[in-house]
Amino acid sequence: MMHINQIRNRINKKENKGRILSFLSLLMIILSLILGGMIYMKKDENGKFLSENFGISVNFKTFNNKVNSLVNSLFKFEFENKKNNDQLVSNSVMYIPLENNMFTSEDTSVSMLHDGVILGVYQDNDSYSLLVSYNNGVVASYSSLNEVIVKQYDELNKGEKFASYQDSFKVLFKKEGKLISYNEAII
Known part of the structure; x- marks a missing residue:
């Protein structure tokens, strides 16, 4: 059983x-x-x-x-932006002129004066040089930079930081093949 x-x-x-x-x-x-x-x-x-x-x-x-x-x-979802190096963008970018086309800024970073494209990034021994084409027709040649955080053909907005410098940096502005001043470039 x-x-x-x-x-x-x-x-x-x-x-x-x-x-x-x-x-x-x-x-x-x-x-x-x-x-x-x-x-x-x-x-x-x-x-x-x-x-x-x-x-x-x-x-x-x-x-x-x-x-x-x-x-x-x-559920609270926070999606990560595609661009991991987002930075605070300021409306007004000011370079402080020194002498012989040398400039400084409020901090040791260099920001875009207008919307534009990075045409080239070049390394010279310890420093970097950049060529930037702004949407207002100005082409700027930056040199004496110690760190660059962009690469060629990156499109940046006004105020975005793209490089840093030690003491000062040099910029030459050209429009229509002629050298222009900083004041003419920011217009």
């Missing part, structure tokens, strides 16, 4: 495991269908596929907005 009870217990345990497994399988199928539907609603907010193929006119924008607000309230 004892042997029969043990066999019955083993059969009951196997049946319970089968029920749990079938319940979990059904739950996963339902969740997959829900997620698939939500992905469709996110990708086709105007229900274009449904209206073209089944003649059903739906709009999922309000549903998507509610789901987005719910997810954003539950």
